[in-house]
Amino acid sequence: MNQRNPQLExxxxxxxxxxxxxxxxLMECDxxxxxxxxxxxxxxxxxxxxxxxxxxxxxxxxxxxxEKLVSEVVEKKKMxxxxxxMESAVSELKSQLNVLAASNTRIVPIASFAPEPYEIxxxxxxSVQSVEGEFEAGWFDANIHTTGExxxxxxxNLKSLILDxxxxxxxxxxxxxxxxxxxxxxxxxxxxxxxx
Amino acid sequence: xxxxxxxxxAIQKKxxxxxxxxxxxxxxxxxxxxxxxxxxxxIRRGSGELGHGHIPxxxxxxxxxxxxxxxCNISVDQYIEIxxxxxxxx
Numbered sequence: 001m002n003q004r005n006p007q008l009e010x011x012x013x014x015x016x017x018x019x020x021x022x023x024x025x026l027m028e029c030d031x032x033x034x035x036x037x038x039x040x041x042x043x044x045x046x047x048x049x050x051x052x053x054x055x056x057x058x059x060x061x062x063x064x065x066x067e068k069l070v071s072e073v074v075e076k077k078k079m080x081x082x083x084x085x086m087e088s089a090v091s092e093l094k095s096q097l098n099v100l101a102a103s104n105t106r107i108v109p110i111a112s113f114a115p116e117p118y119e120i121x122x123x124x125x126x127s128v129q130s131v132e133g134e135f136e137a138g139w140f141d142a143n144i145h146t147t148g149e150x151x152x153x154x155x156x157n158l159k160s161l162i163l164d165x166x167x168x169x170x171x172x173x174x175x176x177x178x179x180x181x182x183x184x185x186x187x188x189x190x191x192x193x194x195x196x
Numbered sequence: 197x198x199x200x201x202x203x204x205x206a207i208q209k210k211x212x213x214x215x216x217x218x219x220x221x222x223x224x225x226x227x228x229x230x231x232x233x234x235x236x237x238x239i240r241r242g243s244g245e246l247g248h249g250h251i252p253x254x255x256x257x258x259x260x261x262x263x264x265x266x267x268c269n270i271s272v273d274q275y276i277e278i279x280x281x282x283x284x285x286x
Contacts, residue, residue: 132198134247145250146222146238157221161238164219168226168236178234179284180256 105129108137108155116163117195124162124191128154142187143180166192199248203266204239207251210265211272229276234285256284 110124126139128151137154138145139162146161148154169177169185177185208215208225216224222238237254240246252262257278264270270278279285 131249132247136247136249138250138253143253143256145253146240147247147250149246157240160220161222164222164224164238165236168216168219168224172233176232178229178232179286180235181233 106151108151110155110159110162113159113163113192118163118166118192119195121191121193126155126158142184144184162188162192166194170194199251199262199266200245201239201248202245204237204248204251206266207255207262208239210268211275229285232285234279256282 106128107125108128110126111120113120124139126137128135128137130136131147134147134149135151135154136145136147137151137158139158142162142165144158144162144165146154146157148157165184166188169181169188172181174182204225207213211225211227213225213227216226218224219238222240224236224238226236227234235255237251239248249259252259255262255265255275257265257275261270261278265275276285
């Protein structure tokens with residue numbers, strides 16, 4: 001039972017000790033500190049009641065205390081603003097995630113046109129997404145798009161349309177193709193070739 | 197209002213575009229201007245009321261412009277001017 005708490009001893013030693021006979025006075029309570037002290041705290045209240053004397057410079061402390069209070073309130077308001085901005089950002093992200101989940105966009109590689117007599121020079125990456133209960137498949141590089149009732153049908157329709165475009169462009173003399181068809185044909189030819 | 201096959205046919209008629217029936221699952225609509233093919237798009241065979249929301253992409257205009265074109269608020273000449281402004285017609 002003789003063991004003493006060193007932390008408690010440290011705290012006690014920093015206070016004026018009643019045991020040592022020293023009295024707490026208002027000067028001690030009113031001394032400016034880093035942390036705001038409640039003037040009605042129990043430690044100070046006793047001596048205040050007994051003497052009812054204020055330190056001579058208490059009025060000088062009021063502006064700095066008010067300034068501190070104002071800066072704390074401003075900080076709190078800033079934090080509240082930050083939180084509300086973060087809340088709205090999170091809710092925006094949530095709605096974007098919901099849209100992405102609903103559209104269910106996927107990238108699908110096309111690796112073959114079998115049994116059609118065309119060979120793929122390199123895999124074609126197409127996107128498939130749900131749009132109003134249907135599926136839209138598109139090859140953005142060549143600007144070719146179509147739809148289907150399900151993902152498989154949409155991709156299958158797109159494969160068929162890519163070959164239709166290839167055949168359509170192939171049978172026209174190049175000077176008969178406008179700027180966009182010429183570009184589309186050039187893109188398609190880097191991915192597809194007709195088997196001999 | 198989503199674009200469906202019948203909108204595709206209305207656009208084809210308004211453009212006076214060629215209809216190519218030789219394609220597989222689609223019918224190709226080809227718009228020629230001054231003897232040059234400017235754009236083409238596919239209308240799925242037997243697609244009825246199914247969506248053709250890709251037509252604006254194929255026509256190189258926005259969804260809004262495509263709907264305006266369909267409703268006759270944009271004429272063929274205005275459409276050609278739009279394509280010229282995008283350097284898609286020389």
